[in-house]
Amino acid sequence: xxxxxxRAVADFGLAAQPRKKENEVFIVSxxxxxxxxxxxxxxxxxHLGWDWVWQRPQQFLSRLSRRHPILFVEGPLxxxxxxxxxxxxxxxxxxxxxxxxxxxxxxDRWFDGDWVDxxxxxxxxxxxxxxxx
Numbered sequence: 670x671x672x673x674x675x676r677a678v679a680d681f682g683l684a685a686q687p688r689k690k691e692n693e694v695f696i697v698s699x700x701x702x703x704x705x706x707x708x709x710x711x712x713x714x715x716h717l718g719w720d721w722v723w724q725r726p727q728q729f730l731s732r733l734s735r736r737h738p739i740l741f742v743e744g745p746l747x748x749x750x751x752x753x754x755x756x757x758x759x760x761x762x763x764x765x766x767x768x769x770x771x772x773x774x775x776x777d778r779w780f781d782g783d784w785v786d787x788x789x790x791x792x793x794x795x796x797x798x799x800x801x802x
Contacts, residue, residue: 709737710737710738710739710740710801711730711733711737711738711739711740712739712740712742712793713726713730713739713740713741713742714742714744715741715742715743715744716744717743717744718743718771719741719743719761719767719769730767731764731767734764734766734767735766737766738766738767738768738801739766739767739768740768740770740793740796740797740801741767741768741769741770742770742772742789742793743769743770743771743772745772745773745774745785745788745789746771746772746773746774747773747774747775747776747779748773748774748775748776749775749776749777751773751774751775752775753775754772754773754774754775754788754792755772755773756770756771756772756792756796757769757770757771757772757773758770758771758796758800768796768800768801770792770793770796772788772789772792774788
């Protein structure tokens with residue numbers, strides 16, 4: 670059995686009616702889980718760098734990558750030597766189902782949060798429409 674919150678049930682678009690509801694957690698049968706929940710990718714936005722220290726996020730994601738493609742988006746970093754955002758996209762050798770996206774933003778725009786957010790959205794969208802399509 671798999672326990673999901675009501676929001677997760679809606680997000681996954683499960684058409685089947687939950688069999689049981691306990692404390693706002695739905696219990697979904699394994700049959701529904703196999704048909705629906707294994708057919709999605711995972712996008713992770715993290716303040717940690719993938720290569721920094723092997724911690725719980727990397728442990729969980731390396732295991733999840735056995736069944737799901739994963740895009741690990743690292744938090745952007747400021748750089749003084751660039752005038753436009755710089756993107757580094759790579760797939761991990763040890764975990765071929767995990768892709769890491771690293772971004773750097775111009776230091777002089779770093780404190781313009783709206784601009785940085787717009788650039789992050791644009792870069793992630795480009796990756797999702799291109800190499801990960």
